[in-house]
Amino acid sequence: MHWRTILRITSLLVVIFSFNFIPPLGVSLFYGDGQWGTFGLSWLIVAVLGVLFWLPVRADRKDLMVRDGFLVVALFWSVLGLVGSLPFMFGLGMTPTDAVFESISGFTTTGATVIVGLDDLPRSILYYRQQLQWLGGMGVVVLAVAILPMLGIGGMQLYRAEVSRVTADEKLTPRLMHTARALWAIYLTLTVACALAYWLAGMTPFDAIGHAYSTVATAGYSTHDASIGYFNSVTIELIAVVFMLLGGMNFALHFLVWRSRDPRVYLRTPEARFFLGLFLAATVVIASALVFMSTYESVWDAVRYALFQTASVLTTSGFSTAVFAEWPLYIPLVLASLSFIGGCAGSTAGGMKVIRIMLLFKQGAREVNATIHPHGVYRVKLGDRAVPEQVVQAVWGFYTVYILAALVLTGLNMAMGLDMESAFGATIASLNLLGPGLGEVATTFALQPDPIKWMASFAMLLGRLEVFTLLILFTFAFWRN
Template sequence: MNWRGIQRLIGLLLGFYSLSFIPSLGLSIFYADGEAVHFAIASFITGMLGVVLWLPVRRDQSELRVRDGYFVVALFWAVLGVVGAIPFIIGLHLDFTDAIFEAISGFTTTGATVIQGLDALPPSILYHRQQIQWLGGMGVIVLAVAILPLLGVGGMQLYRAETSGVTKDEKLSPRIMHTAQILWGIYFSLTVACALAYLAAGMDLFDAVGHAFATVSTAGFSTHDASIGHFDSLAVEAICITFMILGGINFAIHFAVWQRRDPRRYLKDPEARAFLLILAASGLFVGLSLFVAGAYLGLGESLRRALFQVVSVMTTTGFGTADFSEWPRHVPFFLAMLAYVGGCAGSTAGGIKVVRVILLAKMGSRQMFALAHPRATVLIRLGPRPVPEEVVYSVWGYYTLYLMVAVILTGGMMAAGLDLESAFGATTASLNLLGPGLGEVASSFATVNAPVKWLAIFAMLIGRLEVFTLLILFTYAFWRQ
């Protein structure tokens, strides 16, 4: 391991992150909510920690290897949780576990919370919660990749570790810094458009910006206890649905649409097309289920509630206009399965990802065909392109490991005191970066014990880093050399 290079990079990243407390500090002064000194302290501590790490190795120019990149990504997400929790500890007086949980939940775009009474919180604290999930949405590491090459720090290893899905080797441009800049340009543009749309729909500026951060990042923190239901507005819900879907689509497709000025690219991409079809079919199924069960008056209201919740769950945003845990029993289970499917690869959403589910279905179909035609050779295709066998095996390995982790975490949470429904709901909510769960964690994790929260923190990190990036650190082969 290149420990000096890792130390230098973590120090630089912390130095940059210390600047992120400035907007919250400014808001605290503007609203006179008494939190300004706490954000100043958080910024100072983070900045000094960065300087202490960077200064002794500032002249080191060694390049990080792929193995170093995986370690830096996993380590920095954990470090972010600690420094991001400082305002919650000294401002809201949360204990260490709750503060880390809230910060990790924000950075990983999970949206699960232990805080109750959001409407009464200081505005600067609310903004801090919204901002950390926005930074986590595209990945603070990818942001650093766009900046750190200017300082002589290579970024390709970080980018490969951060985007460890099936599209990890695809770049939008030959230069990795330019790729990261393109991603953030699209992300920022969608956020601005979402905020303006919310403003036009009647939100005030604070709520519009805060909810734009949460919507495009598919994170789900809100500035109100009732989430999007607080506004009780069809226009707000329609805007939210639109931008949750955009956040759940591969950002490379957004780039292709923008570059060629052709929205039809969304329907030409097999993953995006499948994603939209699943959303439409699921919304119709849940809406009809609610209508038949008499949960709401009229088919229109049932479809409205269903479509919003289906989009919110499948994109793993976690916004709510209703408590779906109180819907007919089969509906929450169906929604939990949608959370495991998740959004598209290369998006801000969590879950297994639609492209992997497509490939798994094609693998099953190929196996059935092979049983009937033993001598046939069948290639798996994604659109017109054949999928290399090493990618197919990687997807199968990812799926197997993902489900194994889910089962182990569910068992661990039951051992920590949760009933089966709550343990399954907590695992679904944290591993898939969803936020709301089932049973005791249907609305928040405030009432569960510390061991459950630490298991959920671990699950959120696994889900955010797509399993392999984090779990590889626990293998002997990784540390052998």
């Protein structure tokens, strides 16, 4: 382990993150909500701490090893979750537990909250919550990959630790720094387009920018307690659906569409086709159940709410126009299952990712065929490309560990006093980065005891870092020389 290098990089990233307190400070001054001191003090504390840790190791220039990269990524997300909690403690007087929960939930794009009364909060605090999600959506590590090479730090190890193993070796441009810049350019473009669309649809500029941050990041924080339902606008809901789906798709695919100027690339990509097909099929199934049970007065209302909630849950955005946990029949189970699938690899969404589910289905089909024809030779393919066996095995391993983690987390939540429905709801809300759950956590974690909030915070980090990046730190093999 190159400890001095790890400390140097982590402290540099903390210093860079400290400047994210400046925009909400400006918002506070603009609206005169009296919170400028909160963000000024937070910036000062975080910047000074980062510099103090950086100074003793500033001359260290060693290259990162793969193990170092995993540790930097895990430390970075954990440390930012802690320092990002300062405005909540200083500005709202929240307890450390609640403040860290809110910060980690925002930065991991989970969208679960312990705050009630959003409509009455200072504008700068509301803006800060939305900005946290936007930064976490694309991954501050990817932003760091674009910056660190200029500081003499190689970024490939960070990139490998951050992205899905299925796509980690694929670069969009010859140099990784250019790749990260291209992804951020697309991310920023989608955010601006979403904000303009919201504004034209009737949102105020403040709400439009805040919700654009959340929508493209597939995160789910809102500036209102009623979430998107506050606006009661079909146009706004359709805009949200479009940009949630775009946020839930592989940003590498957006890059290819932009470079080729051909939107048909989406439909030629197996993962994107499966993702969109799953969205449409689930919408039909859920809308049919709502119509059958006469949950809403008209078929149109049933389709409207089914369309929005399906997009929100599948992309793990967590926006709401209705409490889906209260919907009848099998609908809560279907939506909970969709949250486990999540968005595409290389997207801002959580869950296990569509491409892994596709490979699991294909592997299952191969095993069925092999049982029928034992001497046949079958390959798992995505489109015309054969998938290497080691990738298929990695997917099986990931699926096993992910489901086991979900079961363990559910059991621990039950051991801390939640009923089975609420314990499972807390797991899908945090591990899948969904936000809203089931039972007692269908809308908020505010009434839950501190141990459950800390468990949920750990699960958010586990889900955001795709399980292995965090769990590997708890193995003896990782720490052995």
